[in-house]
Amino acid sequence: MKVLIVNGPNLNLLGTREPEIYGTTSMEDYLEGLQSEFSSHEIFYYQSNIEGEIINRLQLDDFDALIINPGAFTHYSYAIADCLKNIRKPKVEVHISNIYKREEFRQKSVTAANSDAVLSGFGMEGYRLAVLSLK
Numbered sequence: 001m002k003v004l005i006v007n008g009p010n011l012n013l014l015g016t017r018e019p020e021i022y023g024t025t026s027m028e029d030y031l032e033g034l035q036s037e038f039s040s041h042e043i044f045y046y047q048s049n050i051e052g053e054i055i056n057r058l059q060l061d062d063f064d065a066l067i068i069n070p071g072a073f074t075h076y077s078y079a080i081a082d083c084l085k086n087i088r089k090p091k092v093e094v095h096i097s098n099i100y101k102r103e104e105f106r107q108k109s110v111t112a113a114n115s116d117a118v119l120s121g122f123g124m125e126g127y128r129l130a131v132l133s134l135k
Helices: 027-037 051-058 071-075 078-085 125-134
Strands: 002-007 042-047 065-069 091-095 117-120
Touching (some): 002 051, 002 125, 065 125, 091 125, 117 125
Parallel strands (some): 002 042, 002 065, 065 091, 091 117
């Protein structure tokens, strides 16, 4: 199975960005472990700070399942939400932090309704749990 992981804005800073919330592991380091553990799957990664680039990547349609952490786009990107609605493959939305324990504006996801499941608050482990759920 080809699994695409897409991260939104500022998630390129994982490992250094607010370590008390996001931890100290970079996405690249975490991906190595995921790819090793799930060697029977092809796991691809894409990150962008630009909404349209994320939509363009999703529309390539070269994957079997999607794990997406839209970052701040979670809370207001109806464009990404519409794109997700048109993807007819398994989709899991992941949030490293528990968005319901954060600022009020972060507690609403406009993209979640177009995903099959949402994982929030498991730290980086949320990506692993998402892969497990897609098996």
